[in-house]
Amino acid sequence: MSLPGGYWTAMDVYFFDCDKTLYDYDFHRRLPKLAELSGVSQYRLASGWWAGGHERAAEIGEYPTTDDYLAAFADVTGAHLTLEQWQEARRSAMTPIPGSIDALHEAAGLGTVSLLSNNPIPFKDSLPVLCPEIVGVLGGNDLVSAVLGARKPERRIYTRALGRFGVRPEDAILFDDSLANVEGARDAGMHAHRLVKRDDGTFDTEAMREAMHAFASRER
Template identity: 30%
Template sequence: MLYIFDLGNVIVDIDFNRVLGTWSDFTRVPLATLTQKFAMSDVFHQHERGELSDEAFAAAFSQEMGLPLSYEQFAHGWQAVFVALRPEVIAIMHKLREQGHRVVVLSNTNNLHTTFWPDEYPEVRAAADHMYLSQEMGMRKPEVRIYQKVLDAEGFSAEETVFFDDNADNIAGANQLGITSILVTGKDVIPGYFAKQLC
């Protein structure tokens, strides 16, 4: 079997409120104002596909948010999104590989984040056979072609694949190909799914 894991809020807890809080501290713009303005806009999506440099993204996103941030301040806040590893998921990924399954990560991420989390959480790469990152692939979830690309690269059919993600749109995209897709709504979902399979 092929098991595909998302990164944020699946393997690693993330919280964009931490990003906004850091930017608020730097600029004195009220957190409530930033929360209202924050949206994953076209600029956000372009950055995740690798179509914008980190500097261009920081400038454009700061302008959208009305934030007078230096690039260094923007980047510092952007990295604050990462909270903590989910060790129970890392353990499951290792066990799946020990049983002969293929385990990969498919993440909508961006170059700026990948200058941080691989060093902060080396356990992620150690638990995966391969990392599929949106900014390297030039596409992002929930585009159906990104799931097809992973299936083709790994040599598995949709029927032989299970996908875990915390975003309902991403689940819907994978479902279009017939991939068994599990919406991760909390930390107990993945351990619960494997409670019987990995006995």
């Protein structure tokens, strides 16, 4: 369905990464907060859970519920966290990127918007707390790798995400900070744009919106 100016709606899907794309993310703020809340050292948390590959496993769905995730986290690290504490630590590492948030809101007027993020189930379950700026716009389109059973840049995460919306690869675009993820999307036949963080710490969201407009007004 076309709109004046060549823009299209129903057929197009705009996928947005979350960390370092919609929200700046700093693990070095999250880890101390986790240590503070749990009473377990940063070293034990990082070496046991992250270096041990458990977060990566969680991101492909090995811990299928939030309770499973938190129980495994306690078994591995000795840190018995409530979901609210996990959320507090996660949120402490996240800072909204205004230009990206604005782009997501604009994209919602051009087609369908969705997250496409490498994250575990507690992240998906916590979106209203972690991402209040975008959760209403997403309308439940909160795809995370734990649900799709694969992580970017694996090809199957893109094909499974496209399948959720019944959309052709050429009618979808991914915005992501990772070059590997962007290249993975392109290899799957999608459009993609890499969000760049400048040396001064700001994000080139102007280029993101230019890419969004170019995609929306492309020839069919």
